[in-house]
Amino acid sequence: MNYVLEAIEITKRFPGVLANDRICLNVKAGEVLGLIGENGAGKSTLLKVLNGIYPHGTYTGTLRLNGEEIRPMNPNDAMHLGIGYVPQEINVLKYFSVAENIYMSDLHLARVKDRASRSPFVDFKGMYAATEKLLRDNHIQLDPRADVRKLSIGQQQMLMIARALATNPKVLILDEPTTSLSSEDVDQLFRVVRKLKERGTSIIFVTHKLAEILELTDRVTILRDGRNISTFEKAEYDTGRIIHDMIGRDLQHMYPPRNVKIGEEVLRVEHLTVAHPYIANKNLIEDVSFTVHAGEVLGMAGLVGAGRSEVCMAIYGMAPIKSGKVFINGREVRLGTTERAVKNGLNLVSEDRKIYGLNFVWDIKTNIGISNLGEVSAGPFVSEGKLRERARRYFESLRIKAPSISTKVNTLSGGNQQKVVIARSLNTQPRIIILDEPTKGIDVGSKNDIYNIINDMAADGVAVIMISSELPELMGMSDRYLVMAEGRVAGELSGEEGNDARIMELAVSTFK
Template identity: 40%
Template sequence: MTETFALEMQGIIKDFPGVRALDNVTFSVRRGEIHALCGENGAGKSTLMKILSGVYPYGTYKGSIFINGKEVQFKSIKESQDAGVAIIYQELALVGEMTVAENLFLSHDLMRAKVINWSKIYAEAQKWLNQIGLHINPQTKVKDLTVGKQQLIEIAKALTKKADILILDEPTAALTESDVEILMNLLKDLRAKGVTCIYISHKLGEVMRLADSVTILRDGKTISTNSIKEMSEDKIVTKMVGRELTELFPYEPHPISEENILEVKDYSTFDPYGKKIIHNVSFSLKKGEILGFSGLMGAGRSELFISLFGGFKGKKIGKVFIDGKETNITKPADAIKEGLAYVSEDRKRYGLVLGMDITKNTTLTALNKVMKLKVIDHALEIKSAESMAAKMKLKAPSLEATVGKLSGGNQQKIVLSKWLLNNPKILILDEPTRGIDVGAKYEIYKIMNDLVKQGVGIVLISSELPEVMGMSDRILVMSEGSITGEFLREEATQEKIMMCATGGKTGESSAVNS
């Protein structure tokens, strides 16, 4: 064993019923480096890290793990933590009602004393907060912090446990650009202090900017480990998917009807306390058009479309027309009847029933299509789910698999299947590719192309500027609840969009609120 490696995993094999998740994987990380782990959803990244962090204990897999040259056999999460391994998942494990200090030392000896010395706990918490550059009161409740600050609290929590190997799973998926900068600077500081970081991300720009080296998994196998200096985004993509994606955004020119399928006029919404959230918004969506909505987090994009879909409880004013006919949508069931479908940005919370199988999730919003005499026809239900699974190129052991155990990309395909089974006229996609790999993204973009050719109108809400610019026919920009810019595909630039997103106006934009 060479002592330059903080971690070595050799010949790792992990089987689940009907599928081999990891097939003789080898993974080595040098001490004090940021090592990216890339691969499509379902490639085995999370399974490998769950073995390292003790979620899948020794005996449930084959192979060997060495930390600092010494073989380890973790039988529990605690044994992994005691060996200096800490993992921070995309879904943060913090208690919102507790203070920052309480979260930092939740399982610490300081909190187990018969009489808790709060002054000491707050002082210790402040020390760790200062170390990560987070200047907040340790008595602040976690629920009152932004997601970015919560992410930093998780890192500080890991450091209090003297973590030498820090695993971050999609750490920037829900962060603003400023929070991403803070996180990246912190990781660079930790690297300088000798902490080893394993960075799992689908955002290849971040990988190229931050990592020292990268390991790529595909179909449960190690494809390569390279210095980041030897790689490019295109090379990483090719190794991940096993083929070249000549264009990450496979936009296809298509005819767009002159007919408005959706028209919104002078639309405003108010929260339950009477505060105005959406300010007199007007826009239209044409049949066969992909209408992109860009803007910074908190701009009001999701709130606007949740309200239009009938999912917002506050007061709303304005007019909504579907196929030229004024409509009054008060609840999601009304929207579904009018031909709307809404793919939420939070698929686990709002898009799926994680404990149910693929078939039942797929038919959830279209039960009328799989019923005979008001009773569900199970044969028809299975046939419908099989048809959608084939169309979506779903990767799963069987349609009886529990949705919560699938990869993010496959979960997103099921959410899409659920809505497309209803044959919607208007499809609202809210951050449809968040947390999924480039291969799954590409397949979703191709589905979008097919749908608009059939005359479906698509609203694409995305915080990823390249995605909005790469797939939209027209782009609207929102800032603080208002539309501040509108651009045709050929007009749009990142600079123009960002100017409007930050509240500015650009004289080169098309007519706003047309």
């Protein structure tokens, strides 16, 4: 068999972690190869070996490109060999345009700097033209002159892909490209991938969404605990088997049933209005009212940009409320700051762990413990013992994969960082919890753990608000739905009324 790219017996260690244990991976020309496995299974590490981020010599094993051994020492080497790479975390240069982002690292690519003439000047016109052509050829809808700060996360993701395509790679590596994408953006991405495949480009595609594996890939390789478990051809795909190989056990109920008697009203929001932060006389959120009861899971549905996160951030004190009232247990409360929200028993798991979630230079236990210092302190002193005990509880129940609770969070895999964010919120023992895309980047087994934790909280009488762009997850977990569109409530549906069609119908409502 002729493989374009082969990784043979790759072993990569970090202190205390064997991230890749003799992993083999290969990809054929024009093939979309899925790469899946639990959080911390070693996927991103392997891709960083292929990409030269971990240079030759820092791991053992062999890489071959078209049968010849390669030894990339850095990402630039890999790029010149024809290996394109889009990392798991968004990484674009703000304050620059789309075109500048694409050609910044190598202006010669756009032929806007002539090597022979040694001109120190950049031909901006040429760069924009080259960008336009690149985007057109790859069917990517972006404006070359757009300021990157104004792009949505989905557009930033497409920009990173365009940047990788500018080097005309033979193999394109996409590490969880769809985690932050809306369904329309995913459709666009899939079209781009299929076009590349037609042209003979090979793609390595990492995702935690099995539906994407079934739809897009020709073959899938499954890793667990740093090892190869299995590889299946498309014809052999079997969801149960794939899940079993990923997590090493069977999953009976992806969405575990909940048998909770819904209690009193805990949270009531009346006529909430939030001003637009940049545009005068415009409201981001307008006249939003809803309630949540003890033991209830309210699912917030809507398209990306419908204002769901903004509503929750305003209640949590992260965005100023222009008008409206919030009642907790029947009493009007003045929130306005996160401290006051937390004092009132409210907590929020933000969808953006980079900005609001974690302190990356701290270890796991400190990131968890900081959210409730009162619980782990005696007078002015933090009790290390109590801190450890509480952190360990979440470390175990959420199956955070790390050598210990003293591991720094910046060395954790993406999904495990997300678990620490959730643990930090749970540690405040909230009576109302808002979960904004809580399972973003989380593997199927751990998603199931989180759903069980949500059910346990509901059984304890906690009022839960869940925002999710994954409709099956929202439908699997919600007692009731609030559907938002254009910053307003487009409608409310009971658990029985809520189905894909009705939710989507409301989600595309317009108010103008």
